[in-house]
Amino acid sequence: MSILEDIEQQINKARLSSTAKNVGRIIEIGDGVARVSGLSDVSSSELVSFPYDIFGLALNLEEDNVGVIIFGDWARLKEGDVCQTTGRILEVPVGENLIGRVVDPLGKPLDGKGSVSTKTFYPAEKIAPGVIYRQRVNTPLQTGLKAIDSMIPIGRGQRELIIGDRGLGKTAICLDTIINQKSKDVICIYVAIGQKTSKIAQVVATLEKHRAMDHTIIVAASASDSATMQYVAPYAGCAIGEYFMDKGKDALVIYDDLSKHAWAYRQVSLLLRRPSGREAYPGDIFYLHSRLLERAAKMADKFGGGSLTALPIIETQAGDLSAYIPTNVISITDGQIYLEAELFNAGIRPAVNPGLSVSRVGGAAQLKMMKQVAGSLRLDLAQYRELATFAQFGSDLDEATLSRLERGKRIVEVLKQPQFTPMDVVSQVVIFWAVNNGYSDSVPVSEVANFQEKILTLLATNKKLKDYLEDKGEIDDFAEKELAKMLGSISGSKPITESTENEKRAQKVHSSVPSKSSVTSVIKKQSVSSVVARKAKSKSRSKSKKKSRR
Amino acid sequence: MIAKKKQIQIAKVMLKNSLSGGLVNSKLVSFVLREVISQRPQGLTKILKVYRRLVENKLKKEEILIESAQKVANQKQLEQEFTKNTGVKRINFKINPKIVFGAKITAGDWIYDATLDAKLNQLTKA
Numbered sequence: 001m002s003i004l005e006d007i008e009q010q011i012n013k014a015r016l017s018s019t020a021k022n023v024g025r026i027i028e029i030g031d032g033v034a035r036v037s038g039l040s041d042v043s044s045s046e047l048v049s050f051p052y053d054i055f056g057l058a059l060n061l062e063e064d065n066v067g068v069i070i071f072g073d074w075a076r077l078k079e080g081d082v083c084q085t086t087g088r089i090l091e092v093p094v095g096e097n098l099i100g101r102v103v104d105p106l107g108k109p110l111d112g113k114g115s116v117s118t119k120t121f122y123p124a125e126k127i128a129p130g131v132i133y134r135q136r137v138n139t140p141l142q143t144g145l146k147a148i149d150s151m152i153p154i155g156r157g158q159r160e161l162i163i164g165d166r167g168l169g170k171t172a173i174c175l176d177t178i179i180n181q182k183s184k185d186v187i188c189i190y191v192a193i194g195q196k197t198s199k200i201a202q203v204v205a206t207l208e209k210h211r212a213m214d215h216t217i218i219v220a221a222s223a224s225d226s227a228t229m230q231y232v233a234p235y236a237g238c239a240i241g242e243y244f245m246d247k248g249k250d251a252l253v254i255y256d257d258l259s260k261h262a263w264a265y266r267q268v269s270l271l272l273r274r275p276s277g278r279e280a281y282p283g284d285i286f287y288l289h290s291r292l293l294e295r296a297a298k299m300a301d302k303f304g305g306g307s308l309t310a311l312p313i314i315e316t317q318a319g320d321l322s323a324y325i326p327t328n329v330i331s332i333t334d335g336q337i338y339l340e341a342e343l344f345n346a347g348i349r350p351a352v353n354p355g356l357s358v359s360r361v362g363g364a365a366q367l368k369m370m371k372q373v374a375g376s377l378r379l380d381l382a383q384y385r386e387l388a389t390f391a392q393f394g395s396d397l398d399e400a401t402l403s404r405l406e407r408g409k410r411i412v413e414v415l416k417q418p419q420f421t422p423m424d425v426v427s428q429v430v431i432f433w434a435v436n437n438g439y440s441d442s443v444p445v446s447e448v449a450n451f452q453e454k455i456l457t458l459l460a461t462n463k464k465l466k467d468y469l470e471d472k473g474e475i476d477d478f479a480e481k482e483l484a485k486m487l488g489s490i491s492g493s494k495p496i497t498e499s500t501e502n503e504k505r506a507q508k509v510h511s512s513v514p515s516k517s518s519v520t521s522v523i524k525k526q527s528v529s530s531v532v533a534r535k536a537k538s539k540s541r542s543k544s545k546k547k548s549r550r
Numbered sequence: 551m552i553a554k555k556k557q558i559q560i561a562k563v564m565l566k567n568s569l570s571g572g573l574v575n576s577k578l579v580s581f582v583l584r585e586v587i588s589q590r591p592q593g594l595t596k597i598l599k600v601y602r603r604l605v606e607n608k609l610k611k612e613e614i615l616i617e618s619a620q621k622v623a624n625q626k627q628l629e630q631e632f633t634k635n636t637g638v639k640r641i642n643f644k645i646n647p648k649i650v651f652g653a654k655i656t657a658g659d660w661i662y663d664a665t666l667d668a669k670l671n672q673l674t675k676a
Contacts, residue, residue, distance in 0.1 A: 014673050016669045018652075064604065
């Protein structure tokens, strides 16, 4: 085919017709927001094209002008510039090619690894899947963190909030979770909103170091990016996650963090002159986050069975959980992981407060063997915390209380975990089983970490038991015997018998207090004695007062 | 200093009083202007600026601009057609040498482009 024929064919293919454009002119522009006159045909959330290949999003449709937020370098635009509607809504490129890349919210690469070639585009804003498209959360998403997987389990398709003050390890939990998804067929999307560029670079370096970028996409809208970009970033990340969910895969999206997202939206809203409400946030700030988080779902099997798990992060100021945005997001999500400064400073890391943390739907997704060992863990820990504060005031404690305190100390030690060392679920289960059955009771608290290491080394050599637990997913008689045999070789003091330390302890408690448990009895005794003492004191005071009056 | 919202409100009332039969009337415009200037409200310059923009937008909607490379042969017929179909008051014809071939019609904030330039653009995007 000659060149001329080719050209002719191309011309014939092209349908040339007169075009109709709906145009407008910029009346005023500043801080990434433009007011445009004209554009009578523009729809809400429609993309508007400006000169220099700059695009904007029409958000405010008013009587005689349109409020448009601008993506990109708005400083190049000036009053009087002509813009036109595009008939398109904001779309982001999605696809497998994004994996391992760092992109901005519009899908432009930021990592210097060349352009991203994707053919599929997903709308940034989308209505969440309805009830018939979903199924209940039933598969666990292992974070690799003992404190979370045992007490606050997360299921695939769940929305679990991570909340706490700055510098308490919120991002670290998320990074650990991403690292733990290696070879687990979960695509992770980390959305950085309003963060320092240096921190984003650090996150990328950490993930690359642990070879976690092979299953991760980073969507970055740093603090130097416009509020518009920061506003769109989580929706773009969610759209990328939805692509994988629609393909029947499991995706995890982390929004780091939604406090800054709310700030960005507040800025945009105030510049658009929308009426402000509490803390100057606009009226639809709740809908901003609810429509985003509602897109996390576990799809029904006939719709692919994919899932999108959301881990939003909220940064509190001085531990104030009752501020506007934290309460909003707490009410939207299916639970929260609360990180506490006091625990962090006491060296308990991850600084998860088990009392205030909760997972509303994750329990259904937890593995049976984990349920077996972690069932009483949360309660034991809560009791320990209560007893620990109580024990500060007196040294005369009965044996049962002391043993509970000692056990609690070891549980706290066991739940400590260094950063970037996620643990597989079988190892976690074996460690918790050892603690529950008193194998760690004879180990000094400072040696608990070494004790754990020993267990892990033994487990690594006992492939038969590991595989059995992995396959079976529960601790049956055989597994118990094998575990007892394995752990007996570490502690030495523990005989392999059917009666466990727990049972012994229970026997002791029963022998000392026939009706109730030792803890409640101690507290009751204390409370009764204190009440009696108070009454006696008040009586003596009233008597002395009467005397003095006489 | 009165608020911007109030200025816009005043300008809108001025525009309303400048219309007769839904179209901008030049006599009414000059009357309204005289009245407002004589009363000298606060922020007069800004009010007049907004008023100017509103009148400009209104006028744009009332007229159609037809741009072509050469003089259109059947101007009268075209004028009649446009007036009949759109109800606009004025139809302006303009010779734009930048348009090599075809024509471009601007009606309010709509542009109907049938120029060679637009078609070449379509070809490059196709």
